[in-house]
Amino acid sequence: MAAGAEGHSPLHQFEITRLVPMDIAGVDVSFTNAALWMVISVVAVSALMMIATARGALVPGRVQSVAELAYEFVTGMLRDICGTQGLKYFPFVFTIFLFVLTANLLGLLPYSFTVTSHLAVTATMALVIIVAVTLLGLAKNGFGFFHLFLPSGVPLWLAPLLIVIEVISYLTRPVSLSVRLFANMMAGHTTLKVFGGFVVALGFLGIAPLVFVVALTGLEFLVAFLQAYIFTILTCIYLNDALHPHH
Amino acid sequence: MADDPLPSLTDLDRRLKAARMAATGSPDGIPPEVPPAPSSENWGSAMRLGVELASGLVVGGLMGWGLDRWLGTKPWLMIVFFLLGAAAGMINVLRATRVQGGEPPGGAPKNGG
Numbered sequence: 001m002a003a004g005a006e007g008h009s010p011l012h013q014f015e016i017t018r019l020v021p022m023d024i025a026g027v028d029v030s031f032t033n034a035a036l037w038m039v040i041s042v043v044a045v046s047a048l049m050m051i052a053t054a055r056g057a058l059v060p061g062r063v064q065s066v067a068e069l070a071y072e073f074v075t076g077m078l079r080d081i082c083g084t085q086g087l088k089y090f091p092f093v094f095t096i097f098l099f100v101l102t103a104n105l106l107g108l109l110p111y112s113f114t115v116t117s118h119l120a121v122t123a124t125m126a127l128v129i130i131v132a133v134t135l136l137g138l139a140k141n142g143f144g145f146f147h148l149f150l151p152s153g154v155p156l157w158l159a160p161l162l163i164v165i166e167v168i169s170y171l172t173r174p175v176s177l178s179v180r181l182f183a184n185m186m187a188g189h190t191t192l193k194v195f196g197g198f199v200v201a202l203g204f205l206g207i208a209p210l211v212f213v214v215a216l217t218g219l220e221f222l223v224a225f226l227q228a229y230i231f232t233i234l235t236c237i238y239l240n241d242a243l244h245p246h247h
Numbered sequence: 248m249a250d251d252p253l254p255s256l257t258d259l260d261r262r263l264k265a266a267r268m269a270a271t272g273s274p275d276g277i278p279p280e281v282p283p284a285p286s287s288e289n290w291g292s293a294m295r296l297g298v299e300l301a302s303g304l305v306v307g308g309l310m311g312w313g314l315d316r317w318l319g320t321k322p323w324l325m326i327v328f329f330l331l332g333a334a335a336g337m338i339n340v341l342r343a344t345r346v347q348g349g350e351p352p353g354g355a356p357k358n359g360g
Contacts, residue, residue: 058256161331168307168328168335176302176339180295230295 010193014117014186034121037113041102070098074232081236085243092132093239096125097232104185104224108217116227117185119178126178129235137242148245177234184227188220299339307332 020031052067060068074094078086100116107114115121137145149166150159195216198209311328315321 165331165335165338168303168310168332169338171310172299172302172306172332172335172339175306176295176298179302180298183298234295 010190010197013113013189013193016118033113034115034118037103037106037115038121041099041106041115044106045098045102070094077233078236078239081233082240082243086236086239089239093232093235096129096235097228100125100181100231101225101228104228105221107185107189108220108224114185114189116181117189119182122178122182123174125231126174129177129238130174133235133238133242136239137245140243141245145242145245148241152246173234173238177231181227181231184223188216188223192216192220295343296340299343300336303332303334303336303339304329305332307335 016032016034018030018032019036022029022031048063049067052064055061055064057064071094074097075087075090078090078093082089103115103121106112107117134145137148141147149163149170151162151166154162192213195209195213199206199213202209307328307330308325310332311325314324314328318324
């Protein structure tokens with residue numbers, strides 16, 4: 001995690017490199033390091049779940065405990081926020097949670113690449129979530145979905161103003177959802193790199209930033225969990241709005 | 248482990264059910280109305296707020312800018328929508344603090360406007 005031997009800039013870690021250049025009809029679809037780490041995340045999660053569910057022991061082992069904890073954590077969250085109707089969408093929410101969490105945690109490995117520190121990745125996920133949730137809300141409630149933009153009990157003269165504000169507020173969802181995750185991951189990893197650079201530059205005195213980097217790494221673990229948690233809980237809240245648009 | 252559970256396990260199951268019933272009032276251990284766990288909730292919502300406020304401004308400003316370009320009303324709509332975006336950001340923050348990551352489905356009013 002410390003700065004590389006060549007004195008890389010702290011932002012070097014976010015650079016995307018093409019591993020297998022590919023080009024389909026003029027569109028650059030190269031297999032990049034970002035794609036590689038996404039694949040690694042998916043494989044890691046799948047492997048964890050397969051190993052965990054392979055035996056299905058009554059008294060769970062370590063791996064099975066991890067899987068069960070994650071499962072119960074997400075189920076509880078979904079049930080608390082969306083009620084039992086929300087459990088139908090558990091696979092979607094669970095996938096999002098595990099993917100974000102794994103990508104965040106894998107990013108903490110030295111020499112790895114943090115997929116979630118790229119706005120392109122988080123924005124894509126956020127847009128998929130928002131579009132899916134909006135379509136779901138329209139399919140479930142029809143026109144009633146638009147109650148979301150006009151809370152009941154609002155005086156009529158206030159309605160035009162309020163609807164515009166509510167629409168803007170709705171449109172901020174994908175922005176805040178994606179920016180929060182990406183900004184947190186990027187800021188954390190940049191800070192780590194900067195202080196890692198100090199360790200090398202200061203020589204013997206580098207002990208102080210080294211201690212700081214150790215503490216910061218712990219904090220980054222917290223942030224990795226927390227951001228996955230926030231991303232998921234917001235998905236649940238938006239899902240709840242789609243299922244129950246009446247305020 | 249065969250299909251018929253061991254007697255010790257049936258006993259354990261019975262005692263678990265009783266304990267859960269006593270603790271939460273429902274046999275599967277799911278409390279009917281759980282207030283969200285406070286500690287991680289607070290952390291989470293605290294870190295949400297800044298981005299909520301800023302994204303309202305950004306979206307409002309961009310919307311106004313786009314409408315201005317489309318309708319040719321150079322600065323005016325952007326100013327108006329920037330202010331509306333600020334209001335939307337405020338509403339987002341109000342909701343984030345008030346709802347605290349979840350409400351009972353169809354439950355308490357949460358309109359911050």
